[in-house]
Amino acid sequence: MARAYVGLGANLGDREETLRLAVELLAAAEGVTVVGVSSLRETDPVGYLDQPRFLNGAVAVETELEAGALLEALLRIERELGRTREGPRFGPRTVDLDLLLFDAVAVDEPGLTVPHPRLHERRFALEPLAELDPALVVPGRGTVSELLAQLD
Ligand SMILES: Nc1ncnc2c1ncn2[C@@H]1O[C@H](COP(=O)(O)OP(=O)(O)OP(=O)(O)O)[C@@H](O)[C@H]1O
Numbered sequence: 001m002a003r004a005y006v007g008l009g010a011n012l013g014d015r016e017e018t019l020r021l022a023v024e025l026l027a028a029a030e031g032v033t034v035v036g037v038s039s040l041r042e043t044d045p046v047g048y049l050d051q052p053r054f055l056n057g058a059v060a061v062e063t064e065l066e067a068g069a070l071l072e073a074l075l076r077i078e079r080e081l082g083r084t085r086e087g088p089r090f091g092p093r094t095v096d097l098d099l100l101l102f103d104a105v106a107v108d109e110p111g112l113t114v115p116h117p118r119l120h121e122r123r124f125a126l127e128p129l130a131e132l133d134p135a136l137v138v139p140g141r142g143t144v145s146e147l148l149a150q151l152d
C-alpha cells in the first residue's frame, strides 16, 4: 500500500463544486482510499497571469495502484469532470489533478514525473500539503515546510 498526494486546482465554472466532485470520484476509484483532504484556498494565477484566480487544495490517499495507474485514474476523473485540453499552457481549466507525491518514489518517464516537477516552487501546491503534514518530504528537496520557508 502506498501513500500519495494529489493536488487539486480549478479556475473555471463552479470551482468548489468541481473540486468536491473530484474528491468524491477519487474516493470511489478502485484501489484508492482518501485519508485526508485539505481546505481549499483562493490563489493568484502563476505561470500564465491573465486568467481567473484558482481554488487549490490537496488530498492524501492510500492506494494499491502503481503511480502510473493512479495518474491514469486522475486523468480519467479530469475528463469525467469536463476538462478539455485547449488553450495556453498553464492557462485556465475546469479541473487539474496533479500527482504531487507517491511515497518516496522518484520517477521521470514520458507521461509520468513524480514528484511533480514544479511542486517545490509552487506555494499553491505546497501550502495544502503542509496543512496535511508539514513534515512531509519531497524526495531530493526537503520537507514541505522547509520548501515553503525557502519561498519566503
Ligand atoms: N505527476 C504528474 N501529475 C500530473 N500530470 C503528469 C504528471 N507527470 C506527468 N504528467 C503528464 O502531464 C500531462 C499534462 O498535464 P497537465 O495538462 O495537467 O499539465 P498542466 O496542468 O498544464 O501543467 P502542470 O503539470 O504544471 O500543472 C498529463 O497528461 C500527464 O500525462
Ligand SMILES: Nc1nc2c(c(=O)[nH]1)N=C(CO)CN2
Pocket: 008, 009, 010, 043, 044, 045, 046, 047, 048, 054, 056, 089, 090, 091, 096, 124
Ligand atoms: N494559482 C495557481 N496557478 C496555476 C495553477 C494552479 O493550480 N494555481 N495551475 C497551473 C497549471 O499549470 C498554472 N497556474
